[in-house]
Amino acid sequence: MAAGLKRDPIVILRIDGEDLSEFINGPSYEAEMVSIFQQIVSDDAISLQDCIVNAFEKLTVDHGVPPCSDSWVISNIIEPALQSWSDDNDVEKLVSQETFLEAFKKVAERVAKNLKEKPVIVAHSESTFDGSGIKRLLSNKFELDKSLNIALNNVPKDRNSKMSKEYLRAVLEVVAPSAGLPPIGAVEQIDKVVADAFDMVNANHWKMVKEDEFKKLLTEILGSIMLQLEGNPISISSNSVVHEPLASSSSLLQPSS
Template structure:
């Protein structure tokens, strides 16, 4: 894309790297005021402490800011909600004081900031201009011809409508296209526009020629660009490359490595001799993952395969009970194996999701601090 397009993209995006959150938490005056306001909102019985029930709205807001589905809709995310609540209550049913509330909220916010610093999120406002420029760019037709062959490959009996939908999924945010595989985009943009641009006979047409496909596809994409111009879509875009460098840094710092391992070892059971079963290697690895700049287990399938292979190498699933030092040594071997694999074959991951709410909708997140007016000089 040309310079004008690049300038437009820069104007239409916002990078969330956690710096605003750090600034807010470290601004004691602003953060104290925020905590006071939120505490009063949550303290329904005005007894100066928060019960488990009163904490629920704060937990829900934190989950929303983390991008979790609503509480009660997924066992995996419900587990995280429970962990957030336990951070406040320390696993008890006792009420939480304002001081405790502030301390935990500060830790959670700074944890989120650290995650954003490591993996920034770019908020893109897609208004159709970039997509329109792509349509009229010199390389458009050549790229879409390639898309055509990909779309019809292996599905010669697919209808024109199906081919266009499949082809749209090959356009990325770099083209100015919101993620077509997002259910909201599919049901609110892709399907209605394809439906309106093709008559019933066209929709059912099969064995579509290249010329016919190009003509229909361009009509659809132009209409998508028009729709985005009328109603822009906000997309959260993130990308990360796991190349083993985070593991190398962790393994080279024995103090940090032991510290990360000890956190994981604290949460797993031990026998009366202090020994640990190797079946917990995966659980401890998941705890250590953030310190090694690795994704959570289950988040990236390629990484999960790599971890499984590393565990097989050390017979991690044999259930053998070992001394803590041997457990730590085995964990270092696993991380070393993963590091070498990533250095040879880095794994790149990107994700795009439509943002349906304003970025400040999570009520537990304070707004950026306004600049204080300068004190008048005497």
Template structure:
């Protein structure tokens, strides 16, 4: 199984094929694979090989598959397994039944390779649900200090006014204190933040007094908080941190 050593928020996983075998031999295999197969685009010339690669990329560490989007996994595990399984493309349109049978063979072979040489993966999960913003907004001293820091270097006109276009930059400066990722780091969060900034007409270029600018920043954070409380954003990432070698099985022994 994929046994883990938690290092909040990172979990070190030992992927050794057991979870993958359990998945492909489990009761949900056909239903889940049928769904993934139905979601595949099938342009002319698409092969069984390509379909299998694309679906392997959809499997997660929870199903016992290391991230096949990583070059090492793709070249040393996925492609080598496909070659050893001698996957043959079919002249006629690929049926779901054929795909399920062929995919199971390949996945079983991948699991066997993982059993012989486990792969160590760093798994990270994070959920943005607005609690960091709530803590900041609830601490007036910390909030005032954070707003002062975010605006102290803001370009001002001769009357001390700040362009609303700087709201995005100021929000990015506040992000660490509010438990938010940097703008541009997580697409899903960028969408939430972008929608709120749009609601506030943040890009209209109007000049506002510093106090009003800070008030707008506070309102933006409050709106983002409400959005995240209603619909949290969860993200996860997986990175191979140890490529297998002969003694890899001794690094993280399976839990009993």
């Protein structure tokens, strides 16, 4: 996915519990957590503690929560807060929306305290796929032909110099970085757009075609992807905990928003 995100800046965030405290004491807390609770209940969480853990996994740096996919965050920030809370409470009590909201807030207060004592540094990046990269490529015939020719170098041909349409996806993946797209399989929403584009140009019926027709099909696929993304841009974000000290980190840190 790095190829699709390489042009996007990385912001260094210092997660120190302040944003989390503001969230749990702010006006949007109950509405957002009720929505999360309803999602969790459909996931068949079996205990109040499971609900709390799952809820933290659904929160983001925008809420002041570092990535819960990071083992250090779990073992040093989340688990100690859960342990402290469970020592004083009946974790097996019946799960309801009311008990969840009350319990989560108590654990979140402990998490915020842990973050104040052990701030977490997070590298945050955002990327929006709006079709502009494809538009630039399609408007430059020289660059388009160059990208397609490079991508077609390894596509096998039969005795009549024809190639199978089954290689369209493989060729698209080679062209993707030049079109400002992530690798196939890296972003689920983009994969759906690609699949729709293949259906629109009837590219899923494998047959042998000449090189010119192969290029024409690929160009049509790119055009279809571009139109879909122009109409409905797809934004994604990436967050990674920084475990190594940053050189002159004090000048790089920016508070999360």
